[in-house]
Amino acid sequence: MRIFVNERPADVPEGATLLAVCATRKPDADLSICNGFPASPETVLKEGDRVVLIRRGEIPTSEELDVLLAARHSPGVHQRLKGSVVGIAGCGGLGSNVAVSLARVGVGELLLADFDVVEPSNLNRQQYFVDQIGMPKVDALMANLARINPAVKVVASCVRIVPENMKDLFGRADVLVEAFDRADQKGMLIDFAMRKFPEKPLVIGLGLAGWGRNDLLTTRSSGNIHLCGDGLTEAAQNRGLMAPRVALVANMQANLVMEILLGPDSEIGCSGQ
Amino acid sequence: MLKVNGEKIAFHESMTVTDVIKAMKFNFPLLIVKVNGVYVPRDEYGNRNVPDEAEIEIIHLISGG
Numbered sequence: 001m002r003i004f005v006n007e008r009p010a011d012v013p014e015g016a017t018l019l020a021v022c023a024t025r026k027p028d029a030d031l032s033i034c035n036g037f038p039a040s041p042e043t044v045l046k047e048g049d050r051v052v053l054i055r056r057g058e059i060p061t062s063e064e065l066d067v068l069l070a071a072r073h074s075p076g077v078h079q080r081l082k083g084s085v086v087g088i089a090g091c092g093g094l095g096s097n098v099a100v101s102l103a104r105v106g107v108g109e110l111l112l113a114d115f116d117v118v119e120p121s122n123l124n125r126q127q128y129f130v131d132q133i134g135m136p137k138v139d140a141l142m143a144n145l146a147r148i149n150p151a152v153k154v155v156a157s158c159v160r161i162v163p164e165n166m167k168d169l170f171g172r173a174d175v176l177v178e179a180f181d182r183a184d185q186k187g188m189l190i191d192f193a194m195r196k197f198p199e200k201p202l203v204i205g206l207g208l209a210g211w212g213r214n215d216l217l218t219t220r221s222s223g224n225i226h227l228c229g230d231g232l233t234e235a236a237q238n239r240g241l242m243a244p245r246v247a248l249v250a251n252m253q254a255n256l257v258m259e260i261l262l263g264p265d266s267e268i269g270c271s272g273q
Numbered sequence: 274m275l276k277v278n279g280e281k282i283a284f285h286e287s288m289t290v291t292d293v294i295k296a297m298k299f300n301f302p303l304l305i306v307k308v309n310g311v312y313v314p315r316d317e318y319g320n321r322n323v324p325d326e327a328e329i330e331i332i333h334l335i336s337g338g
Contacts, residue, residue, distance in 0.1 A: 181337065186303070186334045187305070195314065206335060206337075223307070223310055235336060
């Protein structure tokens, strides 16, 4: 019968076990996955099964990584995320952190736009590295995302986002993440989105300066607009934008994007009793 | 009577979005306004009348990201 081993077709005897396939194809493997789920060596294989054999410590190919991710998230969740497109308007503190989390969970395509370059002052909260100073943020972020999850498709546009190009940049997105720094830019994006794509969910970061006060960070929704943050705290003297609180709000945004794409997780909130 | 961000305020005839913003003493330059769930663009605040019993949401935008 024909099965697939590490995404390559392989002919194996009827009734072969995972152990037998492993012994002939990759004897040093210590992790075996069948049809997206970790499986025991005694598993009897069927025609068309997709088997992935991994040796710990070995760098997997992009395809193998994708299968490992599917095994971790379950194939249904993985497929849904993989089939999704998320727009990220701005690649600073919010946008770079949102992009990293969404790439880690395997969102299929990220549309990034930002005109800026990486500066030393960005490194206190943004997902860049010292050796990327001077690079356009979208290029640096694309490179970082490729190191995290090469299976994610990234479209990077090094442009200033204006009403004239927003439809081209983000029209395809299932969800749009607002990740600007300046309030007037946030207003411009929200205004455009409400007029031109009122049906598209829009996830905004609002109020995230300073440190502490986890309890003030919440999500408020009004129709298709979702606001993450404390809604109050603007950057000021002695109260800057800093990694923990910015990343918290960015990840509230990323978490909400997941909820929009997948629906709420019915298990969260259940105590299991 | 109007409800603005959950707070009740008095309604008067031909009240516009601008009047509501004044009544609430909001002085933030950047606002997002929805009247009964419908987005009102900024350039229409002055001539968009709000109906009595309207539910109005006003979000003020602040910098940081």
